[in-house]
Amino acid sequence: MSLFKQLLIAICLFLVVAFSGSFMVSLESSRAQYVNQLQSHAQDAATALALSLTPNIDDPAMVELMVSSIFDSGYYASIRVVDMATDTVLVERSAEPDASGVPAWFGKLINLRPAGGDAIVSRGWQQAARVEVVSHPMFAVTKLWQSALGSLGWLLLCGAASAVLGALLLRRQLKPLDYMVAQSHAIARREFLSLPQLPRTPELHRVVQAMNQMVEKLKALFQEQAERSEKLRVESYHDGLTGLGNRRYFQMQLNARVSHRDEAGEGFLLLLRVNDLTGLNQRLGGQTADALLQAIAGQLQRACAGYPQTSNLITRSRGGEFAVLAPGLVREEALQLAQTLETHLLDLQATGVSDVTPIAWIGLAPYRPGDAPHAVLALADEAVSQAQGQPEAHGVCLDYGNAQQVSDDPSDWHALLDGALSKGDFQLFFQPVVASDDPQRVLHHKVVSRLLGPQGNTLVAGRFLPWLGRFGWSPRLDLLMLEKVIQHLQDHEQPLALNLSAATLSDPQVLERIYALLARHPALGSRLTLEIAEDQLPEQAQLEQVIRRLRSLGFGLSLQQFGGRFSMIGNLAHLGLAYLKIDGSYIRAIDKEHHKRLFIEAIQRAAHSIDLPLIAEQVETEGELRVLREMGIEGVQGRLFGEPMPWR
Numbered sequence: 271m272s273l274f275k276q277l278l279i280a281i282c283l284f285l286v287v288a289f290s291g292s293f294m295v296s297l298e299s300s301r302a303q304y305v306n307q308l309q310s311h312a313q314d315a316a317t318a319l320a321l322s323l324t325p326n327i328d329d330p331a332m333v334e335l336m337v338s339s340i341f342d343s344g345y346y347a348s349i350r351v352v353d354m355a356t357d358t359v360l361v362e363r364s365a366e367p368d369a370s371g372v373p374a375w376f377g378k379l380i381n382l383r384p385a386g387g388d389a390i391v392s393r394g395w396q397q398a399a400r401v402e403v404v405s406h407p408m409f410a411v412t413k414l415w416q417s418a419l420g421s422l423g424w425l426l427l428c429g430a431a432s433a434v435l436g437a438l439l440l441r442r443q444l445k446p447l448d449y450m451v452a453q454s455h456a457i458a459r460r461e462f463l464s465l466p467q468l469p470r471t472p473e474l475h476r477v478v479q480a481m482n483q484m485v486e487k488l489k490a491l492f493q494e495q496a497e498r499s500e501k502l503r504v505e506s507y508h509d510g511l512t513g514l515g516n517r518r519y520f521q522m523q524l525n526a527r528v529s530h531r532d533e534a535g536e537g538f539l540l541l542l543r544v545n546d547l548t549g550l551n552q553r554l555g556g557q558t559a560d561a562l563l564q565a566i567a568g569q570l571q572r573a574c575a576g577y578p579q580t581s582n583l584i585t586r587s588r589g590g591e592f593a594v595l596a597p598g599l600v601r602e603e604a605l606q607l608a609q610t611l612e613t614h615l616l617d618l619q620a621t622g623v624s625d626v627t628p629i630a631w632i633g634l635a636p637y638r639p640g641d642a643p644h645a646v647l648a649l650a651d652e653a654v655s656q657a658q659g660q661p662e663a664h665g666v667c668l669d670y671g672n673a674q675q676v677s678d679d680p681s682d683w684h685a686l687l688d689g690a691l692s693k694g695d696f697q698l699f700f701q702p703v704v705a706s707d708d709p710q711r712v713l714h715h716k717v718v719s720r721l722l723g724p725q726g727n728t729l730v731a732g733r734f735l736p737w738l739g740r741f742g743w744s745p746r747l748d749l750l751m752l753e754k755v756i757q758h759l760q761d762h763e764q765p766l767a768l769n770l771s772a773a774t775l776s777d778p779q780v781l782e783r784i785y786a787l788l789a790r791h792p793a794l795g796s797r798l799t800l801e802i803a804e805d806q807l808p809e810q811a812q813l814e815q816v817i818r819r820l821r822s823l824g825f826g827l828s829l830q831q832f833g834g835r836f837s838m839i840g841n842l843a844h845l846g847l848a849y850l851k852i853d854g855s856y857i858r859a860i861d862k863e864h865h866k867r868l869f870i871e872a873i874q875r876a877a878h879s880i881d882l883p884l885i886a887e888q889v890e891t892e893g894e895l896r897v898l899r900e901m902g903i904e905g906v907q908g909r910l911f912g913e914p915m916p917w918r
Contacts (some may be wrong), residue, residue: 281436282429289425293418298362300417302380304410315340315349315388320389323351327391327398330360330745337361347384347406354390354397372408372415380414382407438611443471444569446478488879495876502872503833506865511560512567515585518865520593521643523583526855526888527597527643535732537597538604538667541633541650542570542611543658546626547590562623563590566630569614570594573607578772582805593650598736601636605667608632631657634667639732683737686724691746695722698754699914703767703885703907706899713885713905714765714799718914719751744771745780752784757800758917769830772806775816788823795824799848803831817845832885833873849905850877854888857908861893867901874901 273668319340333351341349341363348364384404391399453918464711509521509635515523526538545549551559562715563586570592574580583595609752623629633653637646642863649668690696700715720728738744748770774780788795800820807813817827826848833853852873860866870886877884886898889908898906 277440278433278436283430285425285429286433289421289831293421296417296421297380297414299618300414301380303539304407304414305385306384308382308385308405308407308410308586309387310805311344311387312346312385312403312405313389315346315405316387316389316401319403320391320401321348322345323391323399323401324393327393334361337363339426341365343764345406345409347404348402349390349404350402352400352402354399360399366406372411377411380407380411382410382414391421443474446474450478450481469894492876492879495872495879498872498876503869506869509586512564512586514570514592515566515583517585518585520585520587520595522855522858522866523585523595524593524643524647525858526853527595528637528639528643528646534637535598535730535736536638537595538599538601538607539637539646539650540596540604540608540611540636541587541654542566542592542594542630543633543636543654544590544630545624545628550624550626558623562629565621565623566592566615567617569618570611573611573614576610577603577607578894579805598732598739600736601667604634604636608634608667632666633657639730680737680740683734684741687721687737687741687743690721691743694754696720696747696750696754697722697728697916698751698758700766700917701907702912703905704911706886706895706903706906709895709906709911712764714767714813716907716914717751719747719767720914729885739771739773742773744773745777747771748774749780749783749787752787752843756787756794759791759794759797762796765799767799767801767828769801769803770804772808774808774809775802775812781816781819785819785823788820789827792824795826799826799828801828801830801851804829804833804853817847821846822858833869847882849885851885851887851907852903854886854908857886857888857894857898858890859894861891861897867897870898870903871901874903878902 303836319336322336323333326336337349337351340346346363347366348362350359350363351361352358353360357712384406386402386404388400388402390397391401507515507522509516524539546561547559547562550562567584567586570584570801574584574594574596577596577599579598580596583597585593587593594607596607599607611632618624619627619629624698631654633650633656635646635650635653653668654664656668659796697720699718699720701718703713705711705713719731721731721734723729735744738747751768755766759766770784772783802813808816820827827845828848828850830851831853832850852870856866856870858866860870872886883904885905885907886894886903887907889895889898890910890912894908895906895910
């Protein structure tokens with residue numbers, strides 16, 4: 271029973287005890303008073319009747335009339351006139367007065383006995399008769415019953431008023447306890463809340479203050495772990511001069527995006543090589559060369575600003591060489607990116623930051639899932655070399671001579687995708703996510719989409735997702751996939767995870783349709799988790815609003831492909847995510863590359879401090895699984911445990 275109910279019951283019991291005690295004391299006092307009144311009443315009636323009968327004692331009719339008159343005018347049990355000489359009853363009247371609605375149990379409880387009185391009727395100097403009067407206590411019992419009813423009514427009124435006022439007062443005083451419960455639940459959801467205004471009650475003040483101190487301590491501990499992990503990531507994967515990713519980070523991302531990663535799809539690798547950096551360093555000094563590299567890094571970021579998917583994939587791969595991975599770009603877009611970059615470099619040349627022309631050369635090379643990373647890099651390097659041999663052009667784009675040419679005609683993709691979205695020609699594929707300590711135990715299945723092609727084949731998401739983004743149809747696919755997933759869950763019990771796109775999260779109307787669809791199936795909340803890719807996260811305020819709305823509907827949200835923006839881990843404590851999926855680029859060959867293990871251990875410590883489950887993506891070898899198991903990573907996902915397949 272809650273403390274609130276206990277206090278209310280205690281108040282009611284106190285009122286009952288107080289009323290009972292007060293009533294008993296009042297009853298005893300009234301009882302003694304009524305006994306005296308009954309005796310006085312009987313004696314007064316006997317005396318008055320005796321005086322009235324003195325001149326008429328020898329007239330039987332008059333005696334009977336007077337006795338009847340007195341008996342009918344009061345509450346008497348009996349009145350008798352007894353002859354003193356013969357001890358015979360001359361006149362007698364007796365009756366049992368009406369109970370007047372008084373319960374029999376109350377009369378027994380009061381136990382008020384009748385009281386009597388007597389007087390002598392004289393005939394001259396002789397005693398002629400004796401008047402005996404017995405007063406009935408029913409009048410007193412009736413008064414006591416009415417008094418009890420009045421006291422009970424007053425008790426009920428006071429009790430109701432006390433209950434209402436007490437409830438309001440207790441609710442106000444115990445409100446900090448409700449907030450402390452919310453704090454505890456928030457900690458379970460990996461959120462840290464503090465009560466800004468401490469209660470005035472000393473006992474609650476101390477408790478809430480201690481709770482706030484504990485929350486702040488946990489929050490500081492998590493923040494410390496996050497800052498330490500971010501520092502380690504910067505030291506391991508950032509170039510100290512330009513602030514871009516370093517060669518190690520570039521190699522990780524290149525390997526992850528071109529080696530067996532269907533969802534990444536196709537794209538281009540752009541290499542930029544600074545012209546005569548060594549000579550510039552010798553002629554103008556190291557500070558000038560460093561300023562040039564920093565300026566080029568800034569121009570790269572400006573040129574890539576129109577392509578959000580490249581924001582975390584700009585790197586300085588070696589001394590005077592920069593690399594940009596551009597997933598999802600077609601040839602025309604890649605050439606447009608190179609041209610924009612050339613324009614920025616010409617603007618930079620005009621500032622006189624370098625004494626050579628051109629400042630740099632650009633090479634482009636396409637990549638597709640399954641390509642060898644070293645082959646893609648060699649092709650891009652060859653493109654840069656050809657650009658160096660063509661003074662009239664700063665950039666060159668090469669293609670594989672034997673590569674299968676896939677149509678990039680927008681009209682063909684528009685017709686194909688529009689028809690597929692209208693007809694629902696997308697198929698659900700499922701990849702298991704298993705426990706690291708027991709790969710036979712499936713935590714959930716990750717849902718991916720496949721497009722049914724014209725020839726009956728299936729196209730991986732990496733082929734059509736970029737086109738959906740160009741046409742603005744990503745929300746249409748998300749709604750279609752969510753409907754298919756809900757239909758699947760109604761027939762199967764296994765938990766699923768489904769990804770949402772950035773376009774969906776930024777469209778309030780689409781979000782409302784998703785909320786409405788989820789609200790119609792609240793029972794599926796425990797078996798469906800929605801995921802957001804790290805590079806598609808909205809603003810913090812919007813993300814928190816989405817999470818709160820989903821949580822109110824009973825559904826969870828998680829983050830996948832995490833690692834490139836590790837600085838945001840400090841905000842994860844406010845989100846209450848279901849779990850966190852680590853990007854596969856940090857998992858690949860973790861059993862051989864010690865720096866990756868250090869970084870993942872840092873993430874694991876930070877996540878463990880807020881009880882946030884971690885899942886590793888793209889686990890493909892037993893060595894990687896062994897290391898992840900030793901580190902305490904809860905879940906793993908990758909081709910080692912199964913390819914994405916239709917449901918069996």
